[in-house]
Amino acid sequence: MDRDNTIIADPGYIDDPDMVTLLPGAADSIRRLREEGFAVAVVTNQSGVARGMFTEEQLADVHERMEELLHEQGVQLDGIYYCPYLDGPEAKVKKYRKASNLRKPEPGMLLVAAEELELSLPESWMVGDSARDVIAGERAGCRTILLGERNGECSPDYVADSLEKAVEFVVEHKDDPPKGYEEETDQPRAVDMGKLMAEQAVREQDVVALLTDIRDSLRRHERKQRHEDFSVLRLAGTLSQMLALIVGGWGMMAFFSDTVTALTRFVLAGFLQIVTLTAFVCSEKRS
Numbered sequence: 001m002d003r004d005n006t007i008i009a010d011p012g013y014i015d016d017p018d019m020v021t022l023l024p025g026a027a028d029s030i031r032r033l034r035e036e037g038f039a040v041a042v043v044t045n046q047s048g049v050a051r052g053m054f055t056e057e058q059l060a061d062v063h064e065r066m067e068e069l070l071h072e073q074g075v076q077l078d079g080i081y082y083c084p085y086l087d088g089p090e091a092k093v094k095k096y097r098k099a100s101n102l103r104k105p106e107p108g109m110l111l112v113a114a115e116e117l118e119l120s121l122p123e124s125w126m127v128g129d130s131a132r133d134v135i136a137g138e139r140a141g142c143r144t145i146l147l148g149e150r151n152g153e154c155s156p157d158y159v160a161d162s163l164e165k166a167v168e169f170v171v172e173h174k175d176d177p178p179k180g181y182e183e184e185t186d187q188p189r190a191v192d193m194g195k196l197m198a199e200q201a202v203r204e205q206d207v208v209a210l211l212t213d214i215r216d217s218l219r220r221h222e223r224k225q226r227h228e229d230f231s232v233l234r235l236a237g238t239l240s241q242m243l244a245l246i247v248g249g250w251g252m253m254a255f256f257s258d259t260v261t262a263l264t265r266f267v268l269a270g271f272l273q274i275v276t277l278t279a280f281v282c283s284e285k286r287s
């Protein structure tokens with residue numbers, strides 16, 4: 001917020017605390033903003049210091065008086081930032097004669113305030129009665145309100161004929177998208193949404209692919225397991241089949257000489273044949 005002709009009356013270069021008078025509605029406006037969660041910082045060009053009209057100490061007294069008057073109405077400011085510098089021959093005090101990016105329409109004071117008070121500039125507003133205020137606000141990336149009448153020197157987001165109306169507007173638009181968001185990102189937002197959905201779909205596909213992999217891997221494992229079981233049973237069956245044939249042949253060799261031995265061997269061969277059949281039947285069932 002600008003100071004002169006925005007919060008306090010502007011009779012010219014104020015060098016005396018007794019000259020400070022709050023503009024009607026100023027205290028209430030600041031209170032309202034702070035109740036709405038805004039920080040209120042004053043940013044004021046004070047080239048009177050460079051011009052040799054008053055000192056920084058006197059300026060401090062003026063600001064103290066302004067704060068005192070606000071306190072009387074139960075209102076506090078979050079910060080006061082001023083620029084004492086001025087470039088050119090009008091700056092009589094050499095120490096303050098310089099171009100400064102703190103001096104509005106440069107945005108320096110707003111940037112410092114945002115840094116110190118941890119404010120989001122695109123969500124902040126610059127309110128003042130001159131084009132310099134609006135331009136500084138724009139350069140800082142804020143939304144801007146000009147108090148008074150629109151003129152060709154600047155293009156504020158809104159023109160209000162009083163601080164109270166400006167605050168009304170700010171509160172009404174408190175939840176609007178931040179400065180620069182609405183026009184630049186409307187289209188990209190739709191694209192972003194599409195991108196987001198695509199990413200979501202990819203994530204879902206990834207999960208499905210992963211689950212499919214796990215399922216296939218489990219199936220392969222199961223098949224392998226079956227195959228292994230099958231092989232063991234087949235091997236056992238094949239071995240016992242071979243043994244059965246050998247024992248059977250061995251029984252045949254004794255058949256004509258020793259019938260009892262031969263029968264014993266046939267029984268053994270029969271048992272091995274049963275084992276063989278059992279093994280094959282089991283392996284069939286498993287696969």
Ligand SMILES: [Mg+2]
Binds near residue numbers: 005130
């Ligand atoms: Mg002003």
